[in-house]
Amino acid sequence: MILTRCFGAFVIVLLLVSCAAQPTIAPARMTLADALGQPSSVGFERATAARQFGFPADHGAHPTFAAEWWYYTGNVETAEGRRFGFQLTFFRFGLTPQPVQRSSNWAASNIYMAHFAVSDIGAGTFYAFERFSRGAAGLAGAEGQPFRVWLDDWSAEGQGPTGLPMRLRAAQGDIALDLVLQAGKPIVLQGDHGLSQKSAEPGNASYYYSLTRMPTAGTLRTPSGSFTVHGLAWMDREWSTSALDKQQLGWDWFALQLNNGSDLMYYRLRLRDGSDDPYSKGILVAPDGTTTLIRREDMQIDITNSWKSPNGTVYPAGWRIRVPNAAIDLTITPFMPNQELPLTIRYWEGAVQITGTVAGQQVLGSGYVELTGYADNSIDDRLGR
Helix, strand or coil: CCCCCHHHHHHHHHHCHHHHHHHCCCCCCCHHHCCCCCCCCCCCCCCCCCCCCCCCCCCHHHHHHHHCEEEEEEEEEEECCCCCEEEEEEEEEECCCCCCCCCCCCCCEEEEEEEEEEEEEECCEEEEEEEEECCCCCCEEEEEEEEEEECEEEEEEEECCCCEEEEEEECCCCEEEEEEEEECCEECCEECCCEEEEECCEEEEEEEEEEEEEEEEEEEECCEEEEEEEEEEEEEEEEECCCCCCCEEEEEEEEEECCCEEEEEEEECCCCCCEEEECEEEEECCCCCEEEEEEEHHCCCEEEEEEEEECCCEEEEEEEEEEHHEEEEEEEECCCCCCEEEECEEEEEEEEEEEEEEEEEEEEEEEEEECCCCCCCCCHHHCCC
């Protein structure tokens, strides 16, 4: 799961053009050139070499990098089989790599943004919400020991000495969740021992790890009522200062959990000419937690369907994924087509169901797919590129 420094810069603009705690959203076609221009990343660290990870410290903030995010997605159901998807994500964007030296409790070195979404699959209804806050006066922040990331009353908190299990809480009107996520499999370091290179330029990379199969239980509330649910979640964790280059338009990200105990992550970086970037990659996680790198040449993706959103954006809405050298052949279908988040940056992220075969054996599963760079108000449109 990846976001760019450009995304962070846009969020900073939103906050700087508003004095309110919840900023007014800028016009859909506003570019950074119309406002302040793209802030400099001078002084922030870049991801250039493999590093040692330590937990729970690395669950916390890395303020010497320009941006980072905590991404939680999952599929849960009631005992009667009513299904839901959920997303709770937190983003930190650095204004300066050094803490602000001012006496005011409101002085901030970081801006936080959070997205909260629920797919009520039985009702065919999708809910999505967004919040912003400065990382000051206790309004928002991230800590490693003990682990906690929060924005107002939306939060993810670690409950053990390694930051696990984790508890997610968020509520907006009639929509709420309160879930406990167990560790499941060991932490997976993505890319080269946690260094995930996104393009040829040195430093266009992130530090990236995942928890790919987190047994989940708790409560979820919609206008239909409150439900006791269980299922599986996925946590993606990244921090960086720059990632994508100018030729990369967006990405298709797949996080798939199969009923044979294996998990598959793959991100397809899309170039402006329609081809896949050579730095597209993924990982296959076996039931015992061992991993196999998936390179672009290992993966075959065919789009089998599409969906046009109410704003006119056309997204892929069905895929066939094959990894021949692992004997994987999967068909992926959204549980419902309209899982577009009509937020400051419009993108599609939603729950999907899976059928297919692995080594000739039938498998089923569920997961999440994220699609960026398709909407009219994509990152590039916002930047005027």
